[in-house]
Amino acid sequence: MTTQQLYNTTYDLTNCDAEPLRFIRSCQDLAVMIVVYADTLLIKAVSENAAERFSTPVAELLGADAGAVLGEEAGNTLRSLASAADLSAANPVELLTDGPAGYLRENLIVHREGELLILEIEPRSKDFGSTASLMRIDKAVGNIQNSVATKENVFDITVREVRAITGYDRVYLYRFDDEYNGQVIAETKRDEMQTFLHLRYPHTDIPQQARELYLSQQIRQVTSTRENSASLLITDDDQPINLRQASNRGVSPIHQEYLRAMGVGASMSIAVVVENRLWGLIACHHNADRLVDYRMRQLLGFFGRVLSGHLTLQQNTVHQTNVLANSLIRARLVEKMGATTNLMTPLLENQDELMNLAGATGAALIIDGKIKRIGLCPEESELAQLVTFITDKQKKLYATSRLHDEFPAAKQFTAAPAGMVSIRTATSPEEYIFWFRPEIVTTLSWGGRPEDRKVIEEGRVRLSPLLSFENYSETKRGKAEPWAQYQLDGVLALGNDIREIILVQYQNMKQVNDQLVSAYAELESFSYTVSHDLRAPLRTIKGFAEILTEDYADKLDEAGQQVLGFIITHVDKMHDLLNGILEFSRMGSSMIKPENVKIAALVKNVWADVGGPESDVTLRTNFSTPTLPGDYTLLWQLFLNLLTNAVKYRRTDIDSFVEISSHLVGEEVIITVEDNGIGFDMKYAGQIFAVFNRLVPEDEYEGTGVGLAIAHRIVERHHGQISVTSELGSGTTFTVSIPANLTQRLAKQKAPAFE
Missing domain, CATH: 3.30.565.10 (Histidine kinase-like ATPase, C-terminal domain)
Structure with missing residues (x-):
């Protein structure tokens, strides 16, 4: 079965990330799929294998009444479910069919997709007993919860319990990084099987559209990786149908080929979702075809939710602890900055606090036209280049753990930081605080060389038949430890605090300045008053003294003449003093x-x-x-x-x-x-x-x-x-x-x- 039959376009490794998996026109051959109109129960689409299941040609099934095809009891059940908003509680419906060998018991799974109902009929395990199964699940969940108290590895316990319940040959926990590359962090398997533990796999192994489907459908089972193990879905108008909720939706041929290259005959994956993001998968592999009853699959989904809850709680606890510690650091810095008019001084006096706020190894302050470097930090000329780079970005907060990629010149800088966070505290003039982290050289263990996975055959890019999953080591450079969100939040909050402090200081300064302007105005007015009111009497005193000197000096003895000279001299000094007072007062206005x-x-x-x-x-x-x-x-x-x-x-x-x-x-x-x-x-x-x-x-x-x-x-x-x-x-x-x-x-x- 080719992708041209499954879709309107042919897909291979060059465009598999665009493969519309939810619109695949097939179902896995262990199941029969029927799509009906919810209001009439008339069949819109049916899988080809339905012809054998109901001993009726597909052409006759299209447009037929599903109630008549499935039986009166099933038809009545479907009619009662047709108007229900949530069908999950009703699944699975037990479908009984009277046959030569007695009653055939099957699971009928019903999903709503707009105006349509998607019906899946799959085998029902006679070994599944709900009470016993619930007890097994309860015990397994208890073991996982106990592992938290006993500090055992909850991941190891989880994969061990899932394998014990399902019987798969291998069960492992696959965790995604920020770029959705995956790593096996826990594994249990048959002894003779090759281990995947600690190996990494590129994000292309589970493309974006497949990851998105896990958010709406927590469990995905592939019962067989055999070629042609799918049945085409035939529709009345040849238009694709959204099968995102269908448990037995067909499998991408590319994915089947990949699983076969791994030696996998059947698989099942349970999504682990943390804060609405796909955190990882509990992946199950088997060497042969394998079906897990729908009811057991639903119970296994509880495992994923338990693990998701544990991880969410753990992450929230760590996050809150870090946020609290970060807030206390910021509060101490703000308190010290608020007590002085020089913002740089308290930051320099508390260098460790400043760097701990962002978890950095170096920092730089560009405030009031001055540059101060702390720890492992580029030189002043290099910081000037970073300022130009950041200014072009026009961002209040800029953060990267790949500075060498975004600004290649940084590779040659002193200390060559690969991680950088900056906040702009003012724009006129430009003022910044930078934090830096060094490059981390890491060795990654991949499941085979990613670039060796593809070959070109007859113009089509496909998986290499010699695809290897042997351990392949690769050294990565040029990246720093990523900045945690609480660190970025703390840095941004500090920037806002600094702006608020500057604004308060400006307002205080403006108030004082207004008072000084008023005081200087009063002083200048007083000075002019002094100049006017005192100079006239002084001129009079000096004038009369000079008259006495000119007209009556010969009538005064030596002591009298000295007194007159003394008066004239000190009047001149008083005049100079008044001029000085006036000049000094003008200096401030x-x-x-x-x-x-x-x-x-x-x-x-x-x-x-x-x-x-x-x-x-x-x-x-x-x-x-x-x-x-x-x-x-x-x-x-x-x-x-x-x-x-x-x-x-x-x-x-x-x-x-x-x-x-x-x-x-x-x-x-x-x-x-x-x-x-x-x-x-x-x-x-x-x-x-x-x-x-x-x-x-x-x-x-x-x-x-x-x-x-x-x-x-x-x-x-x-x-x-x-x-x-x-x-x-x-x-x-x-x-x-x-x-x-x-x-x-x-x-x-x-x-x-x-x-």
């Missing part, structure tokens, strides 16, 4: 307009304003980095204060100099302003940037104590840092660092961008 400022030109202009060219101080410059990102006006004020400070506190007993240099360190532009002036004791370094703080006597050096505070404020507004080192009598060095990516830093002051 002005908008920063960043640009690439040419350092040499800026320093030249500032030096001229300071009066440096006319002083006895030498200016030295060394600009390795020619530009500095920032607001020109504010940077001008910064250099003005630093250079003024250097000139003011110079030493007069030596050749004084001030040297300004610039260079790039990582992503920071470093500016140093060094002089050989009077210096100061470093124990006062913590006070030098405070407002109105002076480390020198007022009568020796002019100043208000505001200049360096202004410099400090300017650097802060540029997201930078300023520090000082000094030695009393030897000089002082101010070091300023400003981010090279200042524009991006300032952009982050806006609302954070998430996916």
Whole structure:
């Protein structure tokens, strides 16, 4: 019987995955199949072997009343079942036929398929006793349940019990992996038979459409692998019928040929389904034809459900344990991140927790323009390539255990990770957390070489007649251990937590910023008030003091003249102080307009304003980095204060100099302003940037104590840092660092961008 007879198309190994098994036009020859219209019981289709069973030609059976063909009692039963929604409870119907040798007892199995009833008539075992069989099943199930308590291998117990009940020569448990390649994980057999234990078989051995049928029909029996062991199904309109529920549906010739190559005469498979996915099969093989009574087959289905329940419970228990542990890790990380404004610090301080969250051996953080590597991790330049690769994917979460296939360049990376998970926590700028796993080199034992299974004969691809199932070892590379779902869920949840923390921090920062804006506005208003209200009286005081000096100096003694001089001097100092207060208050309210400022030109202009060219101080410059990102006006004020400070506190007993240099360190532009002036004791370094703080006597050096505070404020507004080192009598060095990516830093002051 060819596939052309069974289907409208010829199928071989090139297209067997498309073979429409549920529409096969045949039934196994041990059974007779009849398809009738549910409302009339008129026969629509019948298997060819029905002609012998009912001593009536097939042509006469088509269109006949099934009740008349099967007998009055069977006809009445069918009419009562015709409108029933669920027929499973009625199966099997005992069919009694009076013959020369007495009553013939058969099983009549009824299935509904739309408007049709599919009837299967198969032999009924006289040895099957329901009570005894139930007791045997009950005992076997008890043994399986006890194996859980005694920690015996439940898989070994299961196959042993199934074989004891069914009498098959071999029973084994076949488990699918994520790609539906199968592996024999438990086996019991006759001693002389070749073992299949631990061998693997490719997913093509049980194609997708066959796996799908197991989800709707838990048990599949092949009573014989003999050639021509099927009977064609003849229909009244030559159209295929969906036989997905039929127990005796015909067998694919390709599958029969495969079983014969294994030396199998008959087989039965019991599906093990976990969470609506085909987990595996309890497979039974026999060297000769074998039929298991329908009633026993249904009881055996209970084995599959018991094992499915055990596996579901076990997986759920493990899953819940892992989810709980994972949630606790994430909770600890979130708590620590929420207590600081720097998200990277708690993640770096808890590296083990971060990697345990995903079960990784390495990780990388790309946050706030900085990259931190943990454990077995690619280099920074390699991470940049991965960022480009992930950005193109436009995914919040990306996970793979085959990175070498999806991104071949990763094979050459440091540590060459084969597994990777990444989450994107922000998009402006791009921020990521990566987790990595190494490649696992595994040796797989196959039941023969998969590529040796096919031969071409007369233009048709078929199984090799020399098909071998001997152990064949193969080494697999380029794959990491797959990421568990609870790990991916934990990683994704952490990403959401980080976004929420950033948003809360942004809202808090915005609230504080609004308060600062209000405070700065009030301060500026106050400063203008001070400037206006106090300057007028000061000008009056100074004016009258100057009048006294000009008109009445000769009438005052020396002490009086000194008092007048003292008044004028301190009025000038008060005027300078008011100007300093006003300037300091403006530092917090002005908008920063960043640009690439040419350092040499800026320093030249500032030096001229300071009066440096006319002083006895030498200016030295060394600009390795020619530009500095920032607001020109504010940077001008910064250099003005630093250079003024250097000139003011110079030493007069030596050749004084001030040297300004610039260079790039990582992503920071470093500016140093060094002089050989009077210096100061470093124990006062913590006070030098405070407002109105002076480390020198007022009568020796002019100043208000505001200049360096202004410099400090300017650097802060540029997201930078300023520090000082000094030695009393030897000089002082101010070091300023400003981010090279200042524009991006300032952009982050806006609302954070998430996916």
